[in-house]
Amino acid sequence: MPPPPPPPPPPRSFIYLKTAASASRRRWPHIAPPGISQKFPYSQQSKQAIMTSTAADEPSPPTDAADSAAKPEEPETNKAPKLSDHDFKIYNQMAVRMDYFHENFRRTWNLLWTYATTGERRGGLSPAQLVRAGLDFGEHLTAHHGIEERRVFPALARRMPEFDPRRGDLVRQHAAIHAGLDGLRAYLEGVRRGDEALEAAALRARMESWRAVLWAHLDDEVRTLGAENMARYWTKQEMMSMRW
Known part of the structure; x- marks a missing residue:
C-alpha cells in the first residue's frame, strides 16, 4: 500500500x-x-504615511538606548538623484534657456546703470538711443514675466513652492521688481516726450531702489531651474516635455 x-x-x-x-x-x-x-x-x-504603514507592520529590532540617543532619526528629504552627463543636460535645459534671456536683461541694465552712476553713454549711444534701450528693457522684462506667470509658474508650482502664485519667493520678487520698473518706465517716457530731461542722477534714483532684488531674482530663478534642483521634483520624461 x-x-x-x-x-x-x-x-x-x-x-x-x-x-x-x-x-x-x-x-x-x-x-x-x-x-x-x-x-x-x-x-x-x-512619505510619512508610507513610513508609518511599513513601521507598523513589523516589530522594530532591538537597539541600544545609547545608540538611539546618539543617532536620532532624520526627517525624510526629497534628494536629487545622481545624474549622468546626458541627463544633466536634459534637467538643466530650462536653466540654460532662462539664463539666455536674463543675460540680455543684465547687459541692458548695465548700460543704463553705467550712465546713471558715471554719466558715460557706452558704445557711443545718443541720449535718444539710451532712452530707447531703457524703454525696450522695460517692455521686454514685463512681457517675459507675463509669460512666466501665465504659463510657466503655474505648472511648476504644482511641486515647487518657489513658484506658488500666492506665496512663492520668485513671484514676490516679480512684484518688487515691477514696483520699481514702473517708475523707471514713466521717467523714460517723459524724457522721450520731452517732458523730462535725461540726467544721470534722476535715472539712478529710478533704478537704485530695486537693483538688488532684480539681480537676486535673475540669479535665483536660474538656480531654482538648475538640474540638481529640478531632478528633485520631475522625471526625465516630464523634463523633456517642458517646451516653454
Whole structure:
C-alpha cells in the first residue's frame, strides 16, 4: 500500500501576508501601499504615511538606548538623484534657456546703470538711443514675466513652492521688481516726450531702489531651474516635455 500523502501546509496567516507586503514595499519603494496616492515625487504627507504603514507592520529590532540617543532619526528629504552627463543636460535645459534671456536683461541694465552712476553713454549711444534701450528693457522684462506667470509658474508650482502664485519667493520678487520698473518706465517716457530731461542722477534714483532684488531674482530663478534642483521634483520624461 502506498504511503499516505503529506498533510497540506498550514494556511498563511494574516500576519504573514502583512509582513510579506511590507517586505515587498521595502524592495519596491516606488509602488505606493494601498490608500496612498502614487505620484512623483511623493509629497511629505505621502512619505510619512508610507513610513508609518511599513513601521507598523513589523516589530522594530532591538537597539541600544545609547545608540538611539546618539543617532536620532532624520526627517525624510526629497534628494536629487545622481545624474549622468546626458541627463544633466536634459534637467538643466530650462536653466540654460532662462539664463539666455536674463543675460540680455543684465547687459541692458548695465548700460543704463553705467550712465546713471558715471554719466558715460557706452558704445557711443545718443541720449535718444539710451532712452530707447531703457524703454525696450522695460517692455521686454514685463512681457517675459507675463509669460512666466501665465504659463510657466503655474505648472511648476504644482511641486515647487518657489513658484506658488500666492506665496512663492520668485513671484514676490516679480512684484518688487515691477514696483520699481514702473517708475523707471514713466521717467523714460517723459524724457522721450520731452517732458523730462535725461540726467544721470534722476535715472539712478529710478533704478537704485530695486537693483538688488532684480539681480537676486535673475540669479535665483536660474538656480531654482538648475538640474540638481529640478531632478528633485520631475522625471526625465516630464523634463523633456517642458517646451516653454
